[in-house]
Amino acid sequence: MLFTFLRIIISALISELLFMGLGIVPNILVLIFSISLMSIVTFMPLTANGLGLKQWIFTVTMGSTGIGISMAGTVALVATAIEYGIILILTLLFGTITEQHDA
Numbered sequence: 001m002l003f004t005f006l007r008i009i010i011s012a013l014i015s016e017l018l019f020m021g022l023g024i025v026p027n028i029l030v031l032i033f034s035i036s037l038m039s040i041v042t043f044m045p046l047t048a049n050g051l052g053l054k055q056w057i058f059t060v061t062m063g064s065t066g067i068g069i070s071m072a073g074t075v076a077l078v079a080t081a082i083e084y085g086i087i088l089i090l091t092l093l094f095g096t097i098t099e100q101h102d103a
Contacts, residue, residue, distance in 0.1 A: 004039065007039075008032060008035050008036055008039060009032070011035045011038075011079065011083065012028060012031040012032045012035050014079050014082055014083070015031050015034075015035070015058075015075055015076075015079050016028060016031055018075045018078055018079055019067070019071070019075055022071055022074070022075070024067055024071060026062065026065065026067060027065065030061070030062070030065050031062075033061065034057065034058050034061040034062055035058070037057050037058075037061060038050070038054040038057050038058055041053045041054055041057050042054060051080075054076070054080070055073065055076040055077060055080060058072060058075075058076040058079075059072045059073045059076055062075070062076075
C-alpha cells in the first residue's frame with residue numbers, strides 16, 4: 001500500500017512538471033485523483049496493463065478541469081513514456097545486479 005501511494009505521488013509530480021513545462025498549473029489534488037483512477041482502471045482486464053484506458057481516464061479527468069484535451073493527452077502520453085523508461089532502466093539495473101550476485 002505504501003508503494004502504491006508513493007507511485008501515485010511521484011506520478012502526480014511528474015505530471016505536474018510536464019504541465020508546468022506547457023505553461024499550465026494544475027491542481028495537485030486533481031492530479032492525485034486522476035492518477036488514483038488510473039491505478040484502479042489498471043485492474044480491469046480490458047487491455048494489457050490498462051494501456052490506453054489509463055491515458056483516456058487522465059485526459060477526461062484533466063480535461064474536465066478546464067485543461068485542453070490535447071494538452072492533457074500529451075501529458076498522459078509523455079508521462080507514460082517516462083514511467084516505462086524508468087521501469088526499463090530499473091529493470092536493467094537490478095537485473096544486472098542480480099546476475100552479478102548469482103555468479
